[in-house]
Amino acid sequence: MADPFIPVFRIGPLDCVTLGGVRYRRHEQNLVGGYILARVDDPKVTAPFSHARIHQLSEQPGYAFEKGAFDPGVIKARHEGGLDRLGDLPKKEVDELLWRYRLCHGFLRMERKKRATRSDRSIKAVLPLIQAEMAVEEEKKAARLNANGDLLQPRAGEPIPPARRSPSPRTLRTWLRRLEAGQWKAIALRKRLRLCGDRITQRFTHEERTLLAEYALKYASETRPTIQDIYRLFAAEVERRNGERKPMGLPLLRLPSYHRMCQEIRALPAFDVYAGRHGLPAAMAKFAMVANGADVERPLQRxxxxxxxxxxxxxxxxxxxxxxxxxxxxxxxxxxxxxxxxxxxxxxxxxxxxxxxxxxxxxxxxxxxxxxxxxxxxxxxxxxxxxxxxxxxxxxxxxxxxxxxxxxxxxxxxxxxxxxxxxxxxxxxxxxxxxxxxxxxxxxxxxxxxxxxxxxxxxxxxxxxxxxxxxxxxxxxxxxxxxxxxxxxxxxxxxxxxxxxxxxxxxxxxxxxxGVIPPPDRHVKRAIFGTEIDRVVSAKGVRVLGLYYNCHELQAYRRQHGDVAVEVKVDSMDLGHVSVRVGDAGWLAVPCLRPLFDDVSVETWRIASAQLRRSFAAEARLNDEIVAAAIRDAWEVAAQAQARAGILTTRPTREELDRDEEKLGFGFPSPERLPEGPSQLGSDLTAAAIPTAGGLTPVPSTTAPTRRRGRAVKFED
Known part of the structure; x- marks a missing residue:
């Protein structure tokens, strides 16, 4: 029998991978058949991980992958956007941000084809063409389908989607610069009205700017130094010059921040940087225009x-x-x-x-x-x-x-x-x-x-x-x-x-x-693909399908806003957690207060609930062991149902989950107090959200309730 195939996850030096609940980044040294990973909290502690071990841990709780977590451009986009993903934004902002993103990419396509430049005249000429293409897409989105699933052509007089006002050339160039500086993350285009206030712009002297530019150019070296290496050399040179200037009574040079050095390096032409670090032939191959078809060399590249x-x-x-x-x-x-x-x-x-x-x-x-x-x-x-x-x-x-x-x-x-x-x-x-x-x-x-x-x-x-x-x-x-x-x-x-x-x-x-870019963890996938429903947060948390979900972070949000309606996302294949939107902080992973619901599907819980209702209709309370036995018995029946469905779409809709909520009569009362132990939240509500606002640790809440044998369940008709 052939050995099972082990995929290779492509982990870059600026990526962060969480394995077994510990955050790692890739070490500069290589390892045959795997990676040497260094702990983020203590970079001196390293450990070898084979590709097989990484793949095994990626399928278990405590796994997460953050692409570009240590990339200054990504950090900048997260910080200025306040969040990481479009799905974390309030709904009213998503449409406009997507419109900006599509407009910028439409212009970039025309720029790559040499049909546009960033001059005022060129931008004014091509913007109507780009918006005309986008208007056609909007009409298709709003169009009706016939019985065969084909688009019905709109008739004369039917309303068309409203158009948005075109940006000025200066505004478009600003959006493009923000996208480029933010490593093409769409969140970089988020409106900045929430950041309005007084700003103090620090201006450097000519000597400071010259020295900054000189050391930024050292990044394009065949030795491939890191930005941290460049900044350490730069700081040492500033200190040396100040040592010479102080005895002479000259004003000391100010040391620009690490963030300012990152900006200077990112402003360098991408082709020149790549050619300096990898050689001219490699740069010509990387930036070559492909005229016929798509140039694809890696799995999942396209x-x-x-x-x-x-x-x-x-x-x-x-x-x-x-x-x-x-x-x-x-x-x-x-x-x-x-x-x-x-x-x-x-x-x-x-x-x-x-x-x-x-x-x-x-x-x-x-x-x-x-x-x-x-x-x-x-x-x-x-x-x-x-x-x-x-x-x-x-x-x-x-x-x-x-x-x-x-x-x-x-x-x-x-x-x-x-x-x-x-x-x-x-x-x-x-x-x-x-x-x-x-x-x-x-x-x-x-x-x-x-x-x-x-x-x-x-x-x-x-x-x-x-x-x-x-x-x-x-x-x-x-x-x-x-x-x-x-x-x-x-x-x-x-x-x-x-x-x-x-x-x-x-x-x-x-x-x-x-290698391939690792898949997202279960909490991120739920936040992206989960079925969205509305629930009211209470002292017990939020109730979904008769189950209560609660944690310290959610109760901290409730203390600030009261018993308000919140958006909840449910993974139909895993009822161990739900994701709750905590305002502008994004999605918070909230655990179920009952044990044994990890990887339990909605269909399994439906079958188990029906069995419990039939068998214990006269009982007022049920303990954990009875519920666990019912879930085990329902596993096989649910697996057979899922096997029959196969690749047929089975994702429950919002309406179906709401109907199930009415049918399921088992309520799971929350414990008298929340789980013991320190909360990951602390004093910052966003600390446990997915992701954090501008932070480097978008860790979902995994606060688990203390399991007590024989905790009872009561019917709530």
Missing amino acids: VEIDEWRVELFALCRDAGILERLSDDLKTQIAAVRLWVCAAIDARTRVILGMKMGPSPDASLALEVLEMVVSSKKPYADAAGARSPWDQCGSPETVVHDQARSFLSVVFRRAVIDLEAEADAPPAGLANMRGRVERLFKTVGMQALSPFTGRTFGSINEKGDYDPEKRVSLELPELCRVLVRWSVDVYHNTPHAGLGGETPANAWKRLVAAY
């Missing part, structure tokens, strides 16, 4: 996502055969009209996610994006696949067409919160995302061809074939077929686009060579 309407049982109306079908078959056809949304890695051609749903909406696209950053082992096991489906990681760029689901605020916000870039080629440029387009054609030709119920794209392809008499594939079987074909057949078949290599082998080879 992930393409698209939608496809399944042709199973569906008779094309244009073929002229719809009228010849019986009423029963027409009813069956209408019942199984489904859409498939899939994501594929452009470099290795590996399928990273696939979901089926009744319509191509934002929720379906969001589920597929979540699969990209998650292991797909449960889906492969449910389909009986023999090969693993564990390819995952954080994407660098997500490419999609201009479908309404991909242009939605929730999808684009999720892409940006994953530290990825969203790229939507203009309509008519399907070749830019040709890999996923070809994948859908391959699915139709290969995966479904063995089944006699498949229809064809045209009446000529159909020939004398009569689908009405030969329907044999049902919906659950279709899900298993698609998964098994993807994992066992497609991933292990030589691919012409890979020079005869299989996608599975290409993934293993290139991940070993380049």
Whole structure:
């Protein structure tokens, strides 16, 4: 039996990874088959971690990955934006910030194509063109869909989405500078009205500025010094010169801050810096313009996502055969009209996610994006696949067409919160995302061809074939077929686009060579992908599906604001925590006050609750052991239900969770007091939020309640 494949997580020198609850950063020394990691709280303490050990710890609680946590540009963006992700912003700010972000990226695309410069004249000329493209996207987002999921063209006189006023050239240049200085984090474009107040600008002398610029240039050296090294040399030189100036009675030189040195280095031309540190040939290769197609060399560098309407049982109306079908078959056809949304890695051609749903909406696209950053082992096991489906990681760029689901605020916000870039080629440029387009054609030709119920794209392809008499594939079987074909057949078949290599082998080879950006931890994924509901915070915390969630940080927020309604995000596959928005501080991970709910799904809790209701209807109180036994018994039933669903969309909506809240009659009263021990909050509410405002430790709250044997549960009808 072959050894299991171990993915290589690409951890940069400015990234932070939390393993077993301890924060580490990459040490400058290398380790064959892994990394040497240094503790953040004590950099002198280092430890070797193999890739296998890192992957094992990434699947356990106490894992987190913060891309660019020690990058001065990222720190600047977090500090000036006050938060880290768009999902942490109040809803009223998200639309405008996304508009600014898209406008800037539209201009940058035209600048790269040499169609625009940053002069006033050029910006005034291209802004109307960029906004016209954005207006088309807004119309598509607001458009209605017909029964087939196709966009309905707006009629004359119908209202169109309101347009926003164009920025002045000076304002646009300011936005672009803030994006560049903030390492392209969208949060850098957040309005700064909240920062209004008196500011004192310190002006340096000519000698101070000259010395600062001289040492900033030393960063572009083939020895590749760090910014900290440059700043230490700079401080030593300032101290030496002051030692000479003091006896002569000259004014002493002021030492600019480390942050000011970072700004000076970031202002250097990127090409010049890279050429100085890595050589001119490497810089020319890195910054070369690619004229034909996308230049992709790493796994997850470019992930393409698209939608496809399944042709199973569906008779094309244009073929002229719809009228010849019986009423029963027409009813069956209408019942199984489904859409498939899939994501594929452009470099290795590996399928990273696939979901089926009744319509191509934002929720379906969001589920597929979540699969990209998650292991797909449960889906492969449910389909009986023999090969693993564990390819995952954080994407660098997500490419999609201009479908309404991909242009939605929730999808684009999720892409940006994953530290990825969203790229939507203009309509008519399907070749830019040709890999996923070809994948859908391959699915139709290969995966479904063995089944006699498949229809064809045209009446000529159909020939004398009569689908009405030969329907044999049902919906659950279709899900298993698609998964098994993807994992066992497609991933292990030589691919012409890979020079005869299989996608599975290409993934293993290139991940070993380049690594992948680690996926986000469970708390961050919940904050990005969780189902959002509204609840009222009380002394017991917040109640979700009959369970209470509480912690010191949440009660500190309640003491400031009272019993107010809060936004809560729920992971349908893990009821151990929920995420609660604590004002502008972002999302706070709040633990369940009852034990044993980690990795318990909503479906499992539904089944367990129904069993408890049937078995203990006459009881007033239940202890932990009875509840735990009911959950264990429900695991198998829930697993069978999830296996039957397969890749069908099963994410509960806000309305479904609210209905479940009314049905579940078990209330879990909070303890008399909150869990003992020091709170991670301290005096700063944002200390435990995800993420912190401008800090380097966006650690979710993991305050666990003290477990007491036999704590009772009572019915609350």
